[in-house]
Every structure is written in C-alpha cells, then in structure tokens.
Amino acid sequence: MEEIANLFQGFATVLQPFNLLVMVIGILLGVIIGVLPGLGGANGVAILLPLTFSMSPTSAIIMLSCIYWGALFGGAITSILFNIPGEPWSVATTFDGHPMARAGKAGEALTAAFTSSFVGALFAVIMITLVAPLVAKFALQFGPAEKFAVYFLAFCSFVGMSKEPPSKTVASMMIGFALAAVGLDQVTGQLRLTFGIPELLTGFDFLIAVIGLFGIGEILLTMEEGLSFRGGSAKINPRVVLQTWLELPKYWATSLRSCIIGCWMGITPAGATPASFMSYGIAKRVSKNGHKFGTGEIEGVVAPETAAHAAGTSALLPMLALGVPGSPTAAVLLGGLLIWGLQPGPMLFVEQKEFVWGLIASMYLGNFVGLIIVLTCVPLLAAILRIPFSIIAPVILVICAIGAYTVHNSVFDVVMMLVFGVVGYVLKKCNYPLAPLVLAIVLGDKAEEAFRQSLLASQGGLGVFFSNTLVSTIMVLGLIALFWPMIQTAWTRMRVATAA
Amino acid sequence: MTDSSHSSGAGPSHRAVEIGVAVAMLLFAAIVMYGAWLAGINWGAEGPRAGFFPFYVGLSILLATAVNLAQALTSERKKLFAEWGQLRQVLSVVIPTAVYVALVPWLGLYAASFLLIAVFMKWLGRYGWTLTLGVAAGVPLTAFLAFEKWFLVPLPKGPIEDLLGL
Numbered sequence: 001m002e003e004i005a006n007l008f009q010g011f012a013t014v015l016q017p018f019n020l021l022v023m024v025i026g027i028l029l030g031v032i033i034g035v036l037p038g039l040g041g042a043n044g045v046a047i048l049l050p051l052t053f054s055m056s057p058t059s060a061i062i063m064l065s066c067i068y069w070g071a072l073f074g075g076a077i078t079s080i081l082f083n084i085p086g087e088p089w090s091v092a093t094t095f096d097g098h099p100m101a102r103a104g105k106a107g108e109a110l111t112a113a114f115t116s117s118f119v120g121a122l123f124a125v126i127m128i129t130l131v132a133p134l135v136a137k138f139a140l141q142f143g144p145a146e147k148f149a150v151y152f153l154a155f156c157s158f159v160g161m162s163k164e165p166p167s168k169t170v171a172s173m174m175i176g177f178a179l180a181a182v183g184l185d186q187v188t189g190q191l192r193l194t195f196g197i198p199e200l201l202t203g204f205d206f207l208i209a210v211i212g213l214f215g216i217g218e219i220l221l222t223m224e225e226g227l228s229f230r231g232g233s234a235k236i237n238p239r240v241v242l243q244t245w246l247e248l249p250k251y252w253a254t255s256l257r258s259c260i261i262g263c264w265m266g267i268t269p270a271g272a273t274p275a276s277f278m279s280y281g282i283a284k285r286v287s288k289n290g291h292k293f294g295t296g297e298i299e300g301v302v303a304p305e306t307a308a309h310a311a312g313t314s315a316l317l318p319m320l321a322l323g324v325p326g327s328p329t330a331a332v333l334l335g336g337l338l339i340w341g342l343q344p345g346p347m348l349f350v351e352q353k354e355f356v357w358g359l360i361a362s363m364y365l366g367n368f369v370g371l372i373i374v375l376t377c378v379p380l381l382a383a384i385l386r387i388p389f390s391i392i393a394p395v396i397l398v399i400c401a402i403g404a405y406t407v408h409n410s411v412f413d414v415v416m417m418l419v420f421g422v423v424g425y426v427l428k429k430c431n432y433p434l435a436p437l438v439l440a441i442v443l444g445d446k447a448e449e450a451f452r453q454s455l456l457a458s459q460g461g462l463g464v465f466f467s468n469t470l471v472s473t474i475m476v477l478g479l480i481a482l483f484w485p486m487i488q489t490a491w492t493r494m495r496v497a498t499a500a
Numbered sequence: 501m502t503d504s505s506h507s508s509g510a511g512p513s514h515r516a517v518e519i520g521v522a523v524a525m526l527l528f529a530a531i532v533m534y535g536a537w538l539a540g541i542n543w544g545a546e547g548p549r550a551g552f553f554p555f556y557v558g559l560s561i562l563l564a565t566a567v568n569l570a571q572a573l574t575s576e577r578k579k580l581f582a583e584w585g586q587l588r589q590v591l592s593v594v595i596p597t598a599v600y601v602a603l604v605p606w607l608g609l610y611a612a613s614f615l616l617i618a619v620f621m622k623w624l625g626r627y628g629w630t631l632t633l634g635v636a637a638g639v640p641l642t643a644f645l646a647f648e649k650w651f652l653v654p655l656p657k658g659p660i661e662d663l664l665g666l
Contacts, residue, residue, distance in 0.1 A: 050653070051651050051653070054651075165568075165571070167564045167565075167567035167568050167571070168564070168568055170560060170564040171525060171561055171564040171565050171568060174557050174558075174560040174561045174564065175525070175528065175561060177553075177554075177557045178528070178532045178554060178557050178558060178561065181532075181536075181553065181554040181557065185539070185550035187546070187547075187550070188546050188549065188550050190539060190549075190550040191539075192535060192536065192538070192539035192550045192551055192554065193532065193535035193536065193539070193554060194535075195535060216597070219593060220590050220593055220594065223589045223590050223592070223593050224582055224586040224587070224589055224590050225586075226586070226589060388625060390620060390621060390624045390625030390627075391621055391625060391627075391635055393593065393620065394596075394616050394617040394619075394620035394621065395617060395635070395639050397593075397597055397600070397616065398613040398616060398617065398639060398640075398643070401600070401601070401604070401609070401613075402609065402643060402647070402655060405604075405609065405655060405656065406647075406653055406655070409654075411601075411604055411605050411656060414601050414604060415601055418594075418597055418598060418601055421594075421597075422594060425590065426517065426521060427521070429517070429581060429582070430514075430517060430518050430521050432521075448553045451553060452547060452548050452552070452553065455547065455548055456547040456548070460543065460548075
C-alpha cells in the first residue's frame, strides 16, 4: 500500500497552483500541436523542451507529458472533421469517424473519440500505477548485461513488429546508433567520428533530429500532397455528449479489448499507430456490426482511439521503470530527464519519488482536464484548422527553427534541422521507419556503455549475455521478437501442413 | 486533397530514389567504419576501444543496406516516387527555408522570420499586403516577447535589432 500513499503524495504535488497552471498550458498547447500538420507530439515536446530547463524537473515533466496527452486528443479532431489524421495514430479513426461527421454526427463521433481516449489512458495509467513500481524494483537487480539485454529486446521488437521491411528498420536504427556515437566516447573520453570538424565535437542532438525528421519532414510531405482542409462544422452540445455517453457502455467489450491491445503494444515499443490499426481490425472481425465498419459505426471510432491512447500512455511505463522509452515522444521525454539531471531507470522510483509520483498523478488529472478541454474547445480548434496551410507552414517552420536554435544556442543546429528534414522526407517516402532512428540516437550511448561494460566483465566473451536465467530469458525474448515474422510464417505453414 | 495518386504525371521513379538512398547509406556506412577504425576498433588496455561499437554499427548498416539495394534493383520500374509538380511544391518549401537558415546569422532570427513568412504568404498564398505584413510581423514580435522577455532566452539578433537598441 506504499504505492497508494506515494500516489496521494503525487496528487499533492500536482495540485500546487503552478503545476496545475503548466498542466493546463501543456494540454492546450498539445491539442493545438496535435491538430496542426507538421507539429506532432514528439516534435512539439522537443521544441518546448529547452524552455523547461529553468523549471523544476517535476513541473517540467508535467508540462511536457501534458503536451503529449493533448496531442493524442488533438489527432482525433482533424481525423473526424476533415478526414486528415493530425497524427499517424489517428489514421484508423478516419475510417468511421469521418463518415459519421459527413452524416451529421460529428458531435457523436468526437464525443466517442475523446471519451474512448480518456478510457484508454485511464486504463493505462492504472496499469502503470500498479505495475511500474514492481518492474522498477525487479530491474534494480539488473547488471550491465541485463541492461543491454533490455535494450536489445526493445530494438529487436522494433524490427520484428514493424510493418516496414526488417532490413530497412535495421538500417534506420543503426544510422541512429552511428549518429549517437559521434563526438566524445562516454567510456574512454576519446573523440571519434568527428573527422576534425569542430561542429561535430558535441555530437548529434536527438532533439534536432526529432524536430527535423518529424517537423520539417512532415511539412514537406504535407506540401507534396497539396493539402487543403475541407470539412464540416463542428458543434458539440451537452445533450449530444450525454446521449453518446449513455450509448458507449454498450461497447464495453470493445473498449476493454482495445485497452489491453493498446497497453501491450505500448509497453513493447510497437507504439500507438499499429495498436490503433490492430484494435480496429480485431473489432471489425469480432463485432456483430463488423460488416458496417467504414460507413460510420461508433464502435469503429471507439476501438482505435482507445487503443491509441492506451498505447501512447503505457509507452511511459518502460521509460520510467527501465529507462527504455516505448515511443518517440517517450524518448524525447527521456532525453528531457537526462537534461534535467535525472538518471532514468529503476533508481528513479527510489531516489526521485516526488518526480515519479507527481508524473503519474498528473497523468490521471491531465487526461481528465484534457477531456474537458477538448469537449469544450472543439469549435475553436476547428477554426484553427481553417487557417490555410500557406500561413501555417512558414509559422511552423519558424517555430521549428527557434526550437532547434534554443537547444544549444547554435545556428549550426538549425542547418542540421533542415538537413534532417529533407533526409526524413526521403526516408519516409522510401518506407524507412523513423522512430527506431530517433530511439537509437537517444539510447545509443547507454546501450553501448552497457554492452562494453558487460564485455569488460567477461573479457570479451559474448557468453555473458547468456550467463544466467534472467539475462538469457530477456535475450531469447529479444531474438523471438527479432525473428517474429519468420516464426509466424513457419507456424502458419506448419498448421496448414498438419491440417492437410 | 488532390488526387495525385491517380493521375499519370511524370517524375523520378521510386526505384531510382531507392537505389540513390541505398548508395548514400553505403557511403555513410563506409565513413562510419573508417572513422571507427581511426578511433581504434580492437581491444586496448581499457577494454573495447572507442571505435569498437561504431565499427559493428557501420557494418550492420552496410549489410542491411546491401539487402535494401538488392531489393531496390529488382523492384518494378513503373512506380513513381513523386510527380515533378509535387517535388516543385516540396522545393518551394525547402529552398526558402534554406535561404532563411542562411540569412539567420546575418539578419538575426526575427528579421529572417519576417522575410520567410512574408515571402511564403505573398508568393505561395497570394494574400493581400495587410494580412501578409500583419502575420509576418506578428509572429516574430510574439516570439520576441515570449523568448527575450518572458523566458529570457536570447535568440540571434542582427543589424535591425542593433539599430533599435534591443
């Protein structure tokens, strides 16, 4: 019951007026960021991160995580009203959300989406409250070999679970590791991969990469598509909200299933986007209204939104308990911890109780506040969307440039941001996933350190990664995740063979 | 949204771009491996030396890219990467932004931002002067108040700010 006491301590922290203020600001910014093309959760958090350097870490993480929740909520608005997903994880929401809006049921669709998001997030936060301290306690026994095995598992799941070809995921991830290695070697203090170029001495900052790859890259993709917003007006009145709320409990089974899918996909770093698609697909197969999916079924909004929000939220569990983020945005938050001088990983639960439980308490409150804000502000947000892209685009470019500059007060970073943007555009068009690249930049040094320390202990033998039950189990899980597509094909073939 | 995916305009083929990306990655892998070799890829007194890990990272990029290159070479030739018109749209963002980035050290961030927004709105959006100048001046002004006054984060300034004594 120590956790409950800690959680109440956390609520006491969150309810301080300043923290409440940054929470509301964070959510408002997040919703706007989620609504605008080119500014996503990861990118928005990366741009605003330098502004939090002077805050206390607890206030800073509350503000940044609330931007994340806001962005998760915001993505649904554009999907439903304009058939344009503001975020990749809300693509599945367009399938039934937009037909509902066209049939004049935008209010119902939005209410269902927001409420499902809230339910998914709440489920994930409760899970984090109960499970994260246990995982952290367990992870305290980890040595370098186990730490490396956890990183190995995380990166292998990316390769196995990605819908892109494995060789492209590996290439993208390894480029991230290479960029992370540039500059000062953490272990020996030696310079490497700098080739005498002074700008490379400090290495590549993941914040610049995130702003370039996700921000500028996204704007370029939007420009190519020749985006123009066309969509119906949005009105939500309390009667519609109440009516929809009365209807939603009918879909409790879909909700629960989507919560579980979301949590699972969020903890293993598959992320919110595949979670939303998977949840939609399964709901379509299982539901008795499945054949009507795609024409404006409310259940088709509930399923992806619940799963996306559950996944987005539970991605913070491995970040808090193990120091391994489950999504690009969680990776940026983890980078924030390092900048604020906190050591991510299980020790956080021992040494930084106020920080951890403040964050967890803010997740409960932040999602509740977020639900109220989005339900009341829909007309305002829809108005933002009607601002033409030729005004929005240069403003976002300026915001990205300011964000990139403030990381190290260096114009070179702004140049790199543009380079990353163009590279991100080309890579995305060629189906190279960008999330593993960013995660590798963030975790590269830590993974390498764990790897080298393990090798040092074993005098170079790779057997150290299979030296006890714990580390072998994690490594084997990693290998299974790595070869998952092959295992799946082999299994199906075997079943077909036995059936024939 | 324009239905660009259905129209049959001309443009670079997807295959050519995929091959180009793979070749660039091979080059990148070679640079990483060479840099790692310079730092020392073997074992020293301190254990694995600084280039040890990056060397194998470079090797992995090399191997993965070899697979990607082989797949790109055997892929179909007809699929377009994008139409020239679409790429022109993309370049209409990239080029002004590149000029913008180049101007920041000379003009400062605020004046350069004013120019970027004004050019963008006038050239791509064809807005009237009042709206264009309003947004183009309003955004840097807001940024100035937010960053210099509220957050106390100084952004790059140029001759105009010097003239105004800011």
